[in-house]
Amino acid sequence: xxxxxxxxxxxxxxxxxxxxxxxxxxxxxxxxxxEMEKEKVFSQYWIYAGHANSISEPGQFxxxxxxxRQLIVVRGHDGEIKAFDNVCAHRxxxxxxxxxxxxxxxxxxxxxxxxxxxxxxxxxxxSTPKSFxxxxxxxxxxxxxxQEFDCKExxxxxxxxxxxxxxxxxxxxDDPMPLSDxxxxxxxxxxxxxxxxxxxxxxxxxxxECNWKVFASNYSECDHCQANHQxxxxxxxxxxxxxxxxxxxxxxxxxxxEDVEDEMRIHDEHEAQFHYLWPNFTVNMYGTADGxxxxxxxxxDTDRFQLIADYYFRDxxxxxxxxxxxxxxxxxxxxxxxxxxxxxxxxxxxxxAQAQLGPNEHTVHKFHRLAQDAYNS
Amino acid sequence: MSTQEQASYVAVCPECDxxxxxxxxxEIVAFHRRHYRVTGHDVKLERTELNFEEVTSTDIKGxxxxxxxxxxxxxxxxxxxxVMNEHGLTxxxxxxxxxxxxxxxxxxxPRDNYLGAF
Numbered sequence: 137x138x139x140x141x142x143x144x145x146x147x148x149x150x151x152x153x154x155x156x157x158x159x160x161x162x163x164x165x166x167x168x169x170x171e172m173e174k175e176k177v178f179s180q181y182w183i184y185a186g187h188a189n190s191i192s193e194p195g196q197f198x199x200x201x202x203x204x205r206q207l208i209v210v211r212g213h214d215g216e217i218k219a220f221d222n223v224c225a226h227r228x229x230x231x232x233x234x235x236x237x238x239x240x241x242x243x244x245x246x247x248x249x250x251x252x253x254x255x256x257x258x259x260x261x262x263s264t265p266k267s268f269x270x271x272x273x274x275x276x277x278x279x280x281x282x283q284e285f286d287c288k289e290x291x292x293x294x295x296x297x298x299x300x301x302x303x304x305x306x307x308x309x310d311d312p313m314p315l316s317d318x319x320x321x322x323x324x325x326x327x328x329x330x331x332x333x334x335x336x337x338x339x340x341x342x343x344x345e346c347n348w349k350v351f352a353s354n355y356s357e358c359d360h361c362q363a364n365h366q367x368x369x370x371x372x373x374x375x376x377x378x379x380x381x382x383x384x385x386x387x388x389x390x391x392x393x394e395d396v397e398d399e400m401r402i403h404d405e406h407e408a409q410f411h412y413l414w415p416n417f418t419v420n421m422y423g424t425a426d427g428x429x430x431x432x433x434x435x436x437d438t439d440r441f442q443l444i445a446d447y448y449f450r451d452x453x454x455x456x457x458x459x460x461x462x463x464x465x466x467x468x469x470x471x472x473x474x475x476x477x478x479x480x481x482x483x484x485x486x487x488x489a490q491a492q493l494g495p496n497e498h499t500v501h502k503f504h505r506l507a508q509d510a511y512n513s
Numbered sequence: 514m515s516t517q518e519q520a521s522y523v524a525v526c527p528e529c530d531x532x533x534x535x536x537x538x539x540e541i542v543a544f545h546r547r548h549y550r551v552t553g554h555d556v557k558l559e560r561t562e563l564n565f566e567e568v569t570s571t572d573i574k575g576x577x578x579x580x581x582x583x584x585x586x587x588x589x590x591x592x593x594x595x596v597m598n599e600h601g602l603t604x605x606x607x608x609x610x611x612x613x614x615x616x617x618x619x620x621x622x623p624r625d626n627y628l629g630a631f
Contacts, residue, residue: 201550239553340529341552343544436547444551466530 346480538591587627
């Protein structure tokens with residue numbers, strides 16, 4: 137029975153057998169859920185930050201917002217990538233301006249413009265101005281009694297960083313599960329590919345008027361492809377495709393009807409692979425291009441998200457063929473935006489309290505189960 | 514992406530080929546800020562619908578002063594961006610100019626993203 141009424145909703149089904157309850161609609165449309173997600177989703181799991189090749193030199197950094205947190209992702213003098221809250225340990229000032237991955241900045245150190253507390257690229261407090269060493273304005277304190285700031289204890293707040301090949305992830309939790317546990321076999325598969333040899337070539341950012349989970353659900357299945365991606369589906373043999381579900385990620389393997397020339401693809405098998413890593417990251421191995429793409433599905437609020445689409449090729453200067461490839465990818469995005477915005481128009485009315493998933497939507501089911509588990513944690 | 518027809522304001526990123534259509538001028542500025550943060554691209558205003566007589570002033574402070582009469586409690590920053598767009602400034606350039614003048618004390622925000630002039 138279709139659940140039109142909140143009193144009829146149930147938990148997401150534990151197993152997708154005869155019937156599978158989707159995540160109840162209230163978790164998509166109620167504004168307080170997004171606030172909960174900031175804490176229970178985006179502050180608990182590994183979140184993709186950006187690509188290591190965009191900060192290849194020590195001192196290069198970009199910023200990244202995750203939930204409510206603003207992070208600086210920087211390559212240290214030791215070559216390692218680190219991430220810190222963009223917040224000064226002195227009195228909490230934001231320190232560096234927003235800096236996109238596409239235009240990273242360079243600095244030998246991180247300096248807060250407010251009182252010039254200065255940190256090295258390891259996040260340790262490096263220096264404070266004289267006004268923090270002398271108490272000339274304070275009659276109750278002698279200079280020799282002024283506290284000394286321990287460099288490490290007064291350093292920047294660092295967050296966990298790990299990577300899959302050149303793909304850099306951050307985790308805001310105190311004691312997160314290893315990235316290798318969250319990414320599972322996806323990590324092994326991607327690290328077997330020469331992803332680090334590819335350069336960032338293009339970023340397309342779109343704002344879409346629907347909840348981020350609606351787009352994530354749409355990305356995770358291809359039952360809608362036959363009717364809605366007719367140009368793209370021509371070269372795909374869906375019957376021979378596979379939807380593989382793992383603990384925190386799932387893969388849509390699509391077989392091309394005709395073999396694609398090997399020099400046109402980054403990976404060996406004659407298929408495209410679309411990886412989704414919970415909660416909001418995808419890696420797209422297209423099968424028809426010597427390159428790959430990533431999506432970040434970043435929520436703006438309950439009703440909107442940003443799709444950050446990045447494309448990587450052997451050379452950052454795009455060939456005409458690669459431009460055409462990105463144009464096709466962009467067409468797919470536009471088609472999907474139409475679909476998810478239409479779905480959102482219906483879902484946000486609240487008329488349908490809970491959807492039901494089909495048997496080939498077990499990837500969507502996994503996504504909904506993970507959301508529910510996170511909310512219940 | 515909105516499918517609204519004939520929205521009052523349309524902002525476009527030519528590099529990403531994405532747009533935002535809205536009737537709320539400050540939403541254009543919010544869109545620019547979000548987009549600039551992740552791409553570094555300056556969003557362009559492609560359509561602006563200004564329902565008032567032409568603003569003759571070309572400097573930011575003069576524009577705000579002229580528009581203040583038509584708005585209570587501050588001029589939406591998006592409207593200022595739309596007027597300055599007519600004078601050839603991008604949204605990013607307008608925001609930079611506003612910051613510059615605010616730092617001299619010539620402009621203030623009676624509320625977030627609304628401007629008043631001294």
